[in-house]
Amino acid sequence: KKENGGVQKEEQASEASEEQPDYATPAEASLLLKMIRKTLEDSKCDLDIQRKDPTSPLYSVKSFEELHLKPGLLKGVYSMGYNTPSKIQESALPNLLADPPQNMIAQSQSGTGKTAAFVLAMLSRVDTSQNYTQVVCISPTYELAIQTGEIAAKMAQFCQDIKLKYAVRGEEVARGTTITDHIIIGTPGKIMDWGCKLKLFDLSKIRVFVLDEADVMINQQGHRDQCIKIHKMVPKTCQMMFFSATYEKEVMDFAQYIVPNALSIRLKREQESLDNIKQYYIKCRNQDEKYTAVQNIYGGITIGQAILFCHTRRTATWLAGKMAKDGHAVGILNGDLTVEQRLAVLDRFRSGQQRVLVTTNVLSRGIDVEAVTIVVNFDLPLDQNGQADCETYLHRIGRTGRFGKNGIAINLVDSDKSMDVCRQIEQHFGRTIEFLDTDDADQVE
Numbered sequence: 122k123k124e125n126g127g128v129q130k131e132e133q134a135s136e137a138s139e140e141q142p143d144y145a146t147p148a149e150a151s152l153l154l155k156m157i158r159k160t161l162e163d164s165k166c167d168l169d170i171q172r173k174d175p176t177s178p179l180y181s182v183k184s185f186e187e188l189h190l191k192p193g194l195l196k197g198v199y200s201m202g203y204n205t206p207s208k209i210q211e212s213a214l215p216n217l218l219a220d221p222p223q224n225m226i227a228q229s230q231s232g233t234g235k236t237a238a239f240v241l242a243m244l245s246r247v248d249t250s251q252n253y254t255q256v257v258c259i260s261p262t263y264e265l266a267i268q269t270g271e272i273a274a275k276m277a278q279f280c281q282d283i284k285l286k287y288a289v290r291g292e293e294v295a296r297g298t299t300i301t302d303h304i305i306i307g308t309p310g311k312i313m314d315w316g317c318k319l320k321l322f323d324l325s326k327i328r329v330f331v332l333d334e335a336d337v338m339i340n341q342q343g344h345r346d347q348c349i350k351i352h353k354m355v356p357k358t359c360q361m362m363f364f365s366a367t368y369e370k371e372v373m374d375f376a377q378y379i380v381p382n383a384l385s386i387r388l389k390r391e392q393e394s395l396d397n398i399k400q401y402y403i404k405c406r407n408q409d410e411k412y413t414a415v416q417n418i419y420g421g422i423t424i425g426q427a428i429l430f431c432h433t434r435r436t437a438t439w440l441a442g443k444m445a446k447d448g449h450a451v452g453i454l455n456g457d458l459t460v461e462q463r464l465a466v467l468d469r470f471r472s473g474q475q476r477v478l479v480t481t482n483v484l485s486r487g488i489d490v491e492a493v494t495i496v497v498n499f500d501l502p503l504d505q506n507g508q509a510d511c512e513t514y515l516h517r518i519g520r521t522g523r524f525g526k527n528g529i530a531i532n533l534v535d536s537d538k539s540m541d542v543c544r545q546i547e548q549h550f551g552r553t554i555e556f557l558d559t560d561d562a563d564q565v566e
């Protein structure tokens with residue numbers, strides 16, 4: 122699916138997966154979020170900063186000038202349209218650039234400026250009079266490594282003497298050669314191959330070691346061990362940076378292990394809430410009645426857009442197909458699509474060409490399309506044990522303070538089981554989910 126749009130996927134496997142709950146892997150979800158976010162998340166939350174040595178000074182800046190960057194880098198930053206440092210950059214950057222170098226663990230949600238921060242730190246630390254690899258940055262997947270590399274290339278556009286190399290599949294270097302590029306960005310396997318096995322560059326000369334998307338990384342079997350192996354070969358004095366969008370204990374234990382004595386910066390997530398959302402349920406007897414309900418709802422909205430969530434790809438495909446046949450401009454986004462296709466769908470939806478988006482859990486968070494007024498759970502979200510998945514429910518219909526406009530969520534209930542799930546969700550959040558009589562269209566206002 123990822124490599125060639127599913128051409129090689131066996132028919133049977135594809136048949137089976139259509140019936141499975143459609144989730145994105147952490148790496149896919151992260152990449153999609155990255156590509157969706159064209160602007161900075163403007164966080165109102167406070168930073169939580171912890172350091173091993175409370176006597177060491179803590180810096181913070183309100184402008185990029187204060188960082189005393191190389192002129193070319195400052196020019197690069199401005200040319201990317203960055204005027205002032207983001208919340209996390211205010212504290213992360215001066216400390217990352219300070220001498221002696223400090224180790225850092227930084228955690229904040231996607232889109233808050235972590236990548237830009239560590240890329241700038243990496244570029245600043247390069248000594249271009251020396252032609253050997255000085256910086257290693259490990260990313261969990263090919264796509265994410267390329268994304269980071271592209272940011273680095275843009276930021277370094279006025280510093281042509283800084284050389285960057287990708288260590289990802291498809292990149293080959295002849296045995297026996299020595300890599301002279303200053304920065305290597307790549308996936309753990311390839312970096313281990315080049316650094317530990319083939320010795321194409323000297324890990325003992327690395328000065329900056331970056332682990333990006335560490336939470337995604339440790340989700341993938343084997344990656345954690347590869348990172349540890351690479352980490353063992355870089356000097357103890359090397360500056361280590363660790364970035365994550367989540368703050369689970371597992372991730373933080375790994376962080377403490379890889380990055381000792383680090384300054385830890387954490388930006389709390391702005392919580393989604395159900396405060397401004399009216400929640401309803403509609404009783405249906407079967408899938409066809411669910412479709413009728415959707416038609417009634419859809420006929421009822423004159424402004425704004427709707428997102429419809431289904432459990433499986435099959436249902437999503439069926440629903441979108443049926444709506445399209447009935448003459449509606451509807452987009453579909455599920456796990457069958459490549460990243461490019463997903464983005465194209467989102468673009469069409471965002472621009473308003475399509476007022477309805479049918480999707481699965483591939484897209485349960487991060488869309489923040491302000492115009493969305495109605496979210497329909499064509500299928501209620503279930504966890505692996507078939508119980509109510511309240512977290513996913515919140516991600517589907519919740520809004521953050523910024524997008525706090527009123528919204529409507531409608532749950533289609535087609536069995537005792539799903540009625541039960543609906544009740545579980547109601548109890549969990551302590552908010553009533555009202556019965557909606559579809560004959561009484563005025564109720565949805």
Ligand code: ADP
Nearest residue numbers: 160161203205206207231232233234235236237
């Ligand atoms: P993260 O790594 O936390 O997901 P990024 O560094 O990718 O966040 O930044 C998210 C988006 O915001 C990107 O499009 C990036 O170009 C932009 N961005 C980052 N820092 C700034 C800044 N200081 N000012 C304006 N835009 C920024």
